[in-house]
Amino acid sequence: MTVDTLSKTTSLLASLGIEPENPGAFDGGWIDTSGPVIESINPTTEEPIASVRTASSEDYERVAAASVRAFEQWRTWPAPKRGEVVRQLGDELRRHKDALGALVTLEMGKILSEGLGEVQEMIDMADLAVGMSRQLYGLSMHSERPEHRMYEQWHPLGPVGIITAFNFPVAVWAWNAMVAAVCGDSMIWKPSAKTPLTAVAITRIAQRVLEANDAPPVFGLAIGDRNQVGKPMTEDRRIPLISATGSVAMGRSIGKAVAERLGRSLLELGGNNGIVITDDADQDLALRAVLFAAVGTAGQRCTTTRRLFLQKGIAASFKARLVEAYKSITPADPMEHSTLMGPLVDGRAVEDMKKALATAVEQGGRILFGGEAIEGTGFFVQPTLVEANVQMPITCDETFAPILYIFEFDELAEAIAQHNAVPQGLSSAIFTTNVLSAERFLSPAGSDCGIANVNIGTSGAEIGGAFGGEKETGGGREAGSDSWKIYMRRQTCTINYGEELPLAQGVEFDV
Numbered sequence: 001m002t003v004d005t006l007s008k009t010t011s012l013l014a015s016l017g018i019e020p021e022n023p024g025a026f027d028g029g030w031i032d033t034s035g036p037v038i039e040s041i042n043p044t045t046e047e048p049i050a051s052v053r054t055a056s057s058e059d060y061e062r063v064a065a066a067s068v069r070a071f072e073q074w075r076t077w078p079a080p081k082r083g084e085v086v087r088q089l090g091d092e093l094r095r096h097k098d099a100l101g102a103l104v105t106l107e108m109g110k111i112l113s114e115g116l117g118e119v120q121e122m123i124d125m126a127d128l129a130v131g132m133s134r135q136l137y138g139l140s141m142h143s144e145r146p147e148h149r150m151y152e153q154w155h156p157l158g159p160v161g162i163i164t165a166f167n168f169p170v171a172v173w174a175w176n177a178m179v180a181a182v183c184g185d186s187m188i189w190k191p192s193a194k195t196p197l198t199a200v201a202i203t204r205i206a207q208r209v210l211e212a213n214d215a216p217p218v219f220g221l222a223i224g225d226r227n228q229v230g231k232p233m234t235e236d237r238r239i240p241l242i243s244a245t246g247s248v249a250m251g252r253s254i255g256k257a258v259a260e261r262l263g264r265s266l267l268e269l270g271g272n273n274g275i276v277i278t279d280d281a282d283q284d285l286a287l288r289a290v291l292f293a294a295v296g297t298a299g300q301r302c303t304t305t306r307r308l309f310l311q312k313g314i315a316a317s318f319k320a321r322l323v324e325a326y327k328s329i330t331p332a333d334p335m336e337h338s339t340l341m342g343p344l345v346d347g348r349a350v351e352d353m354k355k356a357l358a359t360a361v362e363q364g365g366r367i368l369f370g371g372e373a374i375e376g377t378g379f380f381v382q383p384t385l386v387e388a389n390v391q392m393p394i395t396c397d398e399t400f401a402p403i404l405y406i407f408e409f410d411e412l413a414e415a416i417a418q419h420n421a422v423p424q425g426l427s428s429a430i431f432t433t434n435v436l437s438a439e440r441f442l443s444p445a446g447s448d449c450g451i452a453n454v455n456i457g458t459s460g461a462e463i464g465g466a467f468g469g470e471k472e473t474g475g476g477r478e479a480g481s482d483s484w485k486i487y488m489r490r491q492t493c494t495i496n497y498g499e500e501l502p503l504a505q506g507v508e509f510d511v
């Protein structure tokens, strides 16, 4: 690191309250944690940024107990008052947007524009949740019994466990936390050990807002590994909901543990997203969309396009244009404004990419472009295009790297069947100018994913909709629409304002 970069980094960290070594748990005060120290590594330079002392299971217990106490108070606050606190949190994030966006880039390696976009997503979530705080509606129904009224209401649920992945180190917390907060829940955040500093920075900001409002410490934090924090949290009967974002393997393990105690889980797991391009599609639009969706965030989005289905009439020309476009991408320092692709998160991700490519070639794939890790400092790789066929088992796996498998098809029905023939079901898209093809893709016999787009790529969802996917992606829904319901408990209430006691279904039980 140059002297200039070092001094910029030091002042960035100081502006967010990050110290060289930080405690990794917060229960209303920072806990003197007793778990192992982890270093946060800048994937661009491979240098440590700062370290965190992780939480032990005893530290987790303190955070959980405090979260229960905070919930008992917070649930009694009127929802719009809780919304006002979230509004102020959104404002505080606006004030720190530049610094937080830069910290996301420093710690995770996504380009600065995407780091800032991620913070903007948190701000948008805060705004959305403020509105929700006045719209946590229940229905009222007509009772079959005379002089009876029946309705349902939604109450706060309890402390929520939030487990997040490295690739959206702050936005995924906000999808959950902003909504859970207006719903009246407290929460315990277990971020990825690869991105602990952003979690410390956000928790500091959130706590300042809570304190200014004399609100209980609802935004708890426990940074630790799966044994010291993950296991006690998922098995904890005081935590009615575990919202977990990460790989399918993680979801399988957490889903089982939570189901064992009959808790609720909200799972946002891996994707294997495809774009179908028909002969009649606007090729320029499709090219730009594929490039952003396949190469953006260095292929480390859950919604990254990993499979491309080209109709035979345009396949050769589209591939040629794609290769030219890939040639123009130079992986480089994600802090530089001209950079479109930064590094992968760590050395293991580079190894996983190499292994997947070797397997793809063994299984009959042909590398059209890229395929190499870039020598030198930082976890840089070439964005890669592979000509593939649907018989290759590797194309059913999510490799968290910029590998795009390309297939060809004759008829749309064939492309849809191939598109759906993977275990994951997160995001999907079709590029076409034919309204019949678009509607077929969106029909019940079309894409089987939680997200289906027309003439838009698979990534970059807006927060107003419910976000999530089907099959091994886990079935969870977060962010907008009626996703708030999972953070609350529904209560059906019937009130008798008469002087008789009629029974439902005409049952008679008179003595």
Ligand code: NAD
Binding pocket: 163, 164, 165, 166, 167, 168, 172, 190, 191, 192, 193, 225, 226, 230, 231, 234, 245, 246, 247, 248, 249, 250, 251, 253, 254, 268, 269, 270, 271, 301, 302, 303, 398, 400, 426, 468, 469, 473
């Ligand atoms: P990961 O599964 O390795 O880790 C995710 C989180 O789960 C981390 O905090 C990790 O410590 C924790 N964890 C892992 N195993 C656990 C266990 N047994 N018990 C408790 N906690 C456990 O994932 P990652 O590498 O950080 O992120 C990449 C993955 O996340 C990809 O598969 C990506 O598709 C997925 N993802 C999905 C979405 C979505 O909304 N569907 C969003 C972002 C990322």
